Amino acid sequence: MLSYFHIQNFKSILDLTLDLSFAEGKAPNRYEESDFLPFLGEKNRYVPILALFGANASGKTNVLLALSTFQKIMLSGVTGMYFPDKLNSKYDATTFDICLDLNGQVYVYTLRYNQSGILFERLSETTKGAVLFEIASNDVSFNKIATREYTPQRLKEIFKVECQNEQKQQWLPFLTCLFKNYKRLNATITFIGNYLFHGIEIYRTNNIPLPIGLEKLAKDGTSAAIEEAFNQIGDLLKKLDIDINKMTLNRQYHTLEELGDSGRLDSKQVTFLGKKDNVWIMDEIHTHHTDINGHDVVFNFSEESAGTKTISGILGVCLSALKEGKVLCIDELENSLHPYLLKEIMRLFKDKRYNIKNAQLIFTTHNTDILEDDLIRVSEVGIVTKDLQSGSVMKRISDFGGKRNVNNFRRQYLNGLFCGLPYPYI
Numbered sequence: 001m002l003s004y005f006h007i008q009n010f011k012s013i014l015d016l017t018l019d020l021s022f023a024e025g026k027a028p029n030r031y032e033e034s035d036f037l038p039f040l041g042e043k044n045r046y047v048p049i050l051a052l053f054g055a056n057a058s059g060k061t062n063v064l065l066a067l068s069t070f071q072k073i074m075l076s077g078v079t080g081m082y083f084p085d086k087l088n089s090k091y092d093a094t095t096f097d098i099c100l101d102l103n104g105q106v107y108v109y110t111l112r113y114n115q116s117g118i119l120f121e122r123l124s125e126t127t128k129g130a131v132l133f134e135i136a137s138n139d140v141s142f143n144k145i146a147t148r149e150y151t152p153q154r155l156k157e158i159f160k161v162e163c164q165n166e167q168k169q170q171w172l173p174f175l176t177c178l179f180k181n182y183k184r185l186n187a188t189i190t191f192i193g194n195y196l197f198h199g200i201e202i203y204r205t206n207n208i209p210l211p212i213g214l215e216k217l218a219k220d221g222t223s224a225a226i227e228e229a230f231n232q233i234g235d236l237l238k239k240l241d242i243d244i245n246k247m248t249l250n251r252q253y254h255t256l257e258e259l260g261d262s263g264r265l266d267s268k269q270v271t272f273l274g275k276k277d278n279v280w281i282m283d284e285i286h287t288h289h290t291d292i293n294g295h296d297v298v299f300n301f302s303e304e305s306a307g308t309k310t311i312s313g314i315l316g317v318c319l320s321a322l323k324e325g326k327v328l329c330i331d332e333l334e335n336s337l338h339p340y341l342l343k344e345i346m347r348l349f350k351d352k353r354y355n356i357k358n359a360q361l362i363f364t365t366h367n368t369d370i371l372e373d374d375l376i377r378v379s380e381v382g383i384v385t386k387d388l389q390s391g392s393v394m395k396r397i398s399d400f401g402g403k404r405n406v407n408n409f410r411r412q413y414l415n416g417l418f419c420g421l422p423y424p425y426i
Contacts, residue, residue: 001046001358002200002327003099003106007066009084009091012059014391018067020046020360023379023398036350038377040358044101047380048349052364052394053371053413054384055422059392060364061204063384064329068202070096070111075197077172078113085391093119099126100195107192109175117169123192132188135159135174145178145186158182201321202329206314206336210301211283213316214249217323226251233315240344242308243289245296250284310336318348318361325357333363343373350375371410381409383420 005018022045028038039045052060073081073096084094093114100107106127112120122134134141142155150158162181163172178185179193201216210233215221217229226249234247255278285301301309314330321328334342342365348354349361370376378398386392397409400418412418 001040001101002360003044003046003101004097005067005070005099006095006097007063008095010066010069010094011062011083012085012386012392013062013066014085014088014090016059016063016392016394018050018063018362018382018394019396020050020362021379022047023396024377035352036347036375037352037355040355040360041101043104044106046101046360047377048355048359049346049361049376049380050363050382051346051370051376051380052362052382052384053366053368054420058384058386058420060384061331062392063394064202064204064331064362064364066096067200067329068204070098071196071200071202073111073113074173074176077176078118079171082113082115087388088391098196100192102191102195109192109196111173117165117171118173121170121174123175123189125188132186133174135170138168145189147185150182150185199325200327200329201317203317204331206310206330206333208310208313208317210285210309210312210316211281213313213320216320217316219320219324223251229316229319232319233312236315236319237308237312240311240341242311244308245288245290247288247301248286252282252284254280254282306336307338307341311341314345318345321361322348322354322357322359325359327360327362329362331364332366334365334367339367339369342367343370343375346370346375368410368413371413376409383413383418385419
């Protein structure tokens, strides 16, 4: 689970912590008997959802963009990834701290870098107070992860060869190097690396094509898995009162030679065309409706409304996140969705039947209707505001004294109690 993500000096953010801790003190009365999750975990408690509100240009998207940038750095290094605050030069480097609770063990990974390269990197296990490794410029400490085969000296050589450039400046995180190339060195680092690389998914838009959601849910890619995933999405669509009786999928695989000229593609009602391992994947998706005479009428999926297409793709990535216990982040989740559908997506992550692996949903939104629903709690609403002095900052409703879950958060938010509102005047 994600405990927190701390951001310093990234775009409009000078110093902000995306906090997912359960901040209500004691657990709700008789919460074990409820169908819904007030928190995840037992020893350490975290929220299953976090909704980010705020005025346009307050920095909500930058919070998710910072997490996305951190993930890109973990994949391919810091080159071209330095985006400091241009309006306030308080800091001369960007720092990311991410805290993960993995099966009750809490780890903090810190990365500080600037235009030149990585300045500081550390992985620590807070449960035992142990620093697994630390790199401050060229001063390295690898003793905690060293083995008989991979001595501290050998690890230093690996660091110099694989993580530094010709100017002896570190450009690639050492954690990335170890995870990608030395998986047998340390099981803990492999576990953490796997979560950072694959356990967090970020979408800059909610416009996720259904086949993309399908691929995420049917992880092994077999025909049976794809069919099962497709049926899961279709069953949920019907539960959401979408006017579709059923959906059918015809997936075909073709080499470039088999496709021939582009005219052949035009003759097919291809809903999705993608490429994987030099093979073109062609999906024909159809939906079935009932006409006024009770007859079955078939539509190409592309003929469905924007809302139906949007919710279909979202369901795929949501079900995938729930299945694997991931952190799912979506910017402007409510676009093209009715408020009731937005609430049902939130409900998936709060429902004990669906969220059995501690999945978390983080999203930005302007939809204040959800603030009236008793599903959302004081720890699950973040308000992002921005000024020149402090940059973008975030406070949760739980940070405002005396706020209880029975309060009408929507009315209080729109009345300006939590700030995070635009004040237009034309």
